[in-house]
Amino acid sequence: MSDNRSWMYARYNDRAAFETGLESFLEFAINQTAYTDGIGNIRCPCRKCKNKVFASVPTVREHVTRRGFVHNYTNWCYQGEAPVYMPAEHTIMDEDDGSYRNYQRMVHDHAGPSNYQDPTNLEEPPNPDAQQIYDMLNAADSPLYPDCDTYSQLSWMTQMMSIKVENHMSERCFNQISEMVQKALPKDNNCPDSFYSTKRNLRGLGLPVEKIDCCVNNCMLYWGDDSELESCNFCGASRYKENLRASGSRRKKRVAAKQMHYFPLTP
Structure with a gap:
């Protein structure tokens, strides 16, 4: 080259x-x-x-x-x-527009330089992990709608997820905005219509996430030495939601009253 x-x-x-x-x-x-x-x-x-x-x-x-x-x-x-x-x-x-198009390179960074092949030249269908990479590459290179030079499908989804997190947007609000934008764009657009479909499409990035139980009143995390506690050290609130199962029924898995999503910077 x-x-x-x-x-x-x-x-x-x-x-x-x-x-x-x-x-x-x-x-x-x-x-x-x-x-x-x-x-x-x-x-x-x-x-x-x-x-x-x-x-x-x-x-x-x-x-x-x-x-x-x-x-x-x-x-x-x-x-x-x-x-x-x-x-x-x-x-x-x-x-x-003078801006760098980094989303495709981001997918290459995730896949690694030796893992990419042109999918049109494969003798056999790619395995599920490889197919995720190809799907992400397609999303990185697919405009949000025909002749759109501002957003690719991938850049739109990642920025929408960023806005959701930064503004504490509810899933219901996210869904309503997504539906409205999709209807406003040309019919053959690539805009996801819900938070679920956006999250499903981004799953190919393979970003790790850890869920950590925390106090319902935000007093503490059930982490490290406190990982086995069942109530808050400060306000005394229960770690788990109340189990309303019927008497004599099979015991259900205990569900945390509140959780924090943690994205590690390293593996």
Whole structure:
């Protein structure tokens, strides 16, 4: 892979370099016959087609010239180039808004440089763990709605979850906002419609979380030397919810009255 492909996102700043580089891309792609459709068409990497559509070389040239390359596509894996892990210092700045698109790299960081393969080239379906990585990569590269350059599906979900935590938003409020936004966007949008679907989609990140019982009045944590206590040292409140099971019925698992969710910084 070339060390410098900044020309890919210099359509407006350096038109000559962009056009020269585009011709080198087309020449490379058409010579990788194993990655064509068999009749001379190649995958189009423009912002709309996103390597999902095969087209003739003239059509790809016209699409990319008019729309630009899909975000952060400096490794031409869909045209036959070996996948390469992209370290942070090689991230390309987007031509339109000047911001870094870090979400795809975040998924690569989680997966590790040796664990990614182009899913279109696998001889067998990926295992569930690998499929999660591919789903996250797709979410990182999928706009919230067609032609949206502001949010990807992944960036929208992570920012919504951040807003929920910072503002102590209830799940009901989160669901109502998600439903309203989804209805306001074009019909073929990728906006999740509920907190449950957002949390399910983000589960592929594999972020660890520990649940720690705490006093219902926020006096203390049942942690360390206090992990076996059944009532608060300060206010005397019970650690567990009252068990209202019928007399003689099978004993149910005791449920903490309140819990704290802790995200460790290290494994």
